Amino acid sequence: MIAPATADSAFVSIHGVSKRFGGVTALNGVSLDICRGEFFSLLGPSGCGKTTLMRLIAGFEDPDAGQIAIDGADLAGVPPHLRSVNMMFQSYALFPHLSVWSNIAFGVKRLGLDRKAVASRVDAMLGLVQMQELAKRKPDQLSGGQRQRVALARALARQPKVLLLDEPLGALDKRLRKETQGELKRIQALSGTTFVVVTHDQDEAMALSDRIAVMRKGEIVQVDAPGTLYDRPANRYIADFIGEMNLFPATIAELSQGRALVAAKGVPGTVTVAANSAPAGEGYWLALRPEHMRLGTGEGPDADHWLPARVIDRARLGAQVAYRLRGKDGDMLQAVVASTSSDASFAAGSEIVIGFRAGDAQLLRD
């Protein structure tokens, strides 16, 4: 067997892809590599181009510029029915005139297998999504969760190299979503198929993905593992989009040996943070996760910098307590502390101080 021309790090290779609809740029020079067997998410708000990118991979749209290749084979000009890519549609798009069994068999029958092979493949798929008992039902006799499983089985039945999932959990209620997340992970591991998920739900992407590409306005902002996106966001947009972040407008006063002396609005004194090759000047943000904030009645040794604040409200979230506070300049701040800690008991309206360690602070650009 001839080895594929590209390394596994670029099983799906997207290079310089652009797409315009009329006067609107949906994708602007997107480049992206997805590994074999990876659970990859395209994350972003609606209109960021993630759905367009998925439709380009499926072949429903043609790129205006750039190349898409899967396993080393360029897909330019290949119609959807000849691509080894399958899609699970957001609406599921189950054929209403066909039974569950026939829906799953629909794509398998077009592979040129004999009748027995088709039947055994369909039965295996029904087993994978645990739908054997409902094989004779029509889609309108199924619940939302069951339809989702049929759609997944139908898309996987052709054993595609890449499975595209358009908002796979979007149509399910919250409880079912949690359950289905685990189910998706299980099936992905079992089938070994490369999953590319399009979602606007950052929690979903964080819980499911090996890596996430965060998109904005037709461009990719950052591609990283969920933990890296959270701990080391590339800029303010990512920091804001993934989780919560306290942000102070900041100016670099001095740069030396990978360290920046930063003056941040609302923070007394200057803060020393790690910064590589950032030009001095304005347009920065000093960023702190809520769980890195410390609370106290007076400045103490557990933080390097303290600022006065008033508690707006306090919410108990299971093992944690979430505070919303207002700083001296009227800016909103958030803090999350363990409910067992002594910081957890400040009442709304208390005048306290909120602090952080310099080592927890990050310097971000817009």
Add this chain to the structure above:
Amino acid sequence: MRQVSQQRDWGLRALIGLPFLWLCVFFLAPFLIILRISLSDPASLQPPYRPQLDWSRGWEGVTDFLAGLDLENYVTVFTDGLYASAFITSLRIALVGTVLTLLVGYPLALAMARASRRWRPLLIALIVMPFWTSFLIRVYAWIAILKQEGLLNQFLLWLGVITTPLEILNTEIAVQIGIVYSYLPFMVLPLYAALERHDPALVEAAQDLGCTPTQAFWRVTLPLSLPGIIGGCVLVFIPVMGEFIIPDLLGGSDTLMVGRLIWTEFFSNRDWPIASAIAIVLLAILAVPILYGQRRAVSGVAG
């Protein structure tokens, strides 16, 4: 409480009862009159059939009347070759016409359903627009188009496609052209309604699962539009079976359809009983597609 619900009950009954009454007076009663005439014998009287019910003779009048009724006209309808051939011609023309209308209407309806949402109301308006003019006038206009020195022949001669004018008017082809033209909206609207309802992602899903666009049409689009096809065909087939104006104006003397036959028997031959018998047989034939269409419609609503 009980009183209120009873009042509501009566209101509901009145709401259903009124149209029911309307149908009884204007459909069932005429039907019974026609049925009674079809069992009578022709006569040069006023009205031109016997027996007449003579109430003044009491019970004897009623029995005499009933004794005078017979199935003779139906025997004639089924045994006289002229009537049988008119029924066969009508069936053939209606079947061919329905299929032709479907073949012309389906691509039209599909294009409308796939057009952008902005254009759809305009396209529907264009389909319905011919109804703004009288049906009779529109069929008449086709004479000017189809006749020997008509617009179509002039155009074809000018193009050089033909050297001698085609004889279209007064043939079955002219009748079929008239049928397709006149009944197209009745085909397109139910088809459009069936095609427009479905998620466009279904066709993409079919292609994603290995179908060429043509296969996607045969395996997904067409089966899903089946209720629309049945609805449209029933709506076209039934009126075309009894069509009178189109064969009368565009057809030749040899296109003898049932509608024209009924007209001739009623008004030229003044044989009301045989005309009524033909009408009743036509109704019996049409009951099959009507009941079928109705059952499909009911199950479509329920499902």
